[in-house]
C-alpha cells in the first residue's frame with residue numbers, strides 16, 4: 001500500500017473522540033460535509049442542462065423542471081440543500097461556540113469556519129440570480145444596489161459585479177463564474193484547512209468533562225465513523241422526504 005494511505009489509516013485507527021452528554025453536537029460538522037457533497041453533485045447535474053445566458057437561463061430552468069427526467073428533483077434538492085446547508089452551518093457554529101471549541105488552540109479552526117459560512121452565503125446570493133426569473137432579477141438588483149451604497153468603493157464594486165449599468169448578460173457571466181468556479185475552489189481550500197486543523201488538534205472536550213476522573217472515549221474508526229454514517233443516512237432520508245413532499249419546483253411557476 002502506498003505510504004500516505006498507510007499513514008492515514010494508522011492515524012484514523014489511533015484517533016479517539018470523547019463521549020459525553022453533549023457528544024451529539026459533534027455530528028453537526030459531518031452533516032455540513034454531507035450538504036457540501038449533495039450541493040456539489042446536484043450542482044454538477046444541473047450544469048448539464050442550465051444555459052448561463054440572459055435570454056436562455058429561464059427557459060433552461062423551465063426545461064429542467066418540466067422536461068428533463070427527474071430534473072425537478074435535482075433542482076429542488078439543490079435549492080432545499082442550499083437553505084438547509086446554511087441552517088446546519090449556523091447550528092454547527094453555535095454548538096462549537098457554546099462548547100467553547102473556539103478557544104486556544106482551535107482559533108484558526110474557528111476562523112476557517114467563519115470563512116466557510118461567508119462562502120456559503122456568497123454561494124446563496126450568486127445562485128439566486130441564475131434562474132433569471134422575476135424574483136431572481138429583482139432580488140439580485142436590490143442586493144447589488146445595496147452594495148453600491150457603501151461609502152467610497154460601493155459604486156465601483158456594484159459596477160464590477162453587475163458588469164455594466166444594469167443587471168444583464170454581464171451579471172450572469174460573473175455570477176455563474178463565481179458560483180461554479182471561484183466559490184467551489186475557495187470552499188475546497190477553506191474546507192481542507194478546516195479539516196486538517198481538526199485532525200491536528202483533535203476534538204475539544206467540555207470543561208466539566210476535562211475534570212472527570214474517569215473519561216470515556218471511542219475510536220474514531222470504526223465506531224464514530226459508523227455513527228456518522230448512520231446520521232448521514234437518516235439526514236439524507238429526511239432531506240429527500242422534505243424535497244419530495246414539498247412538491248416539485250415546477251409548482252413554483
Ligand code: HEM
Nearest residue numbers: 026028029030032033093096101110113114116117203204
Ligand atoms: C462547510 C462548512 C463546514 C464543514 C463541512 C465543517 C466540518 C467540521 C467537522 C467535520 C468538524 C469535526 C466534528 C464536529 O465538531 O462537528 C468540525 C469542527 C469544528 N468546526 Fe466546522 N465545519 C464547517 C463550518 C464551520 C463554521 C461555520 C464554524 C464556526 C464559525 C466551524 C467551527 C468549527 C470548530 C471550532 C470545530 C472544532 C470543534 C471541536 O473541536 O469540538 N465550522 N467542523
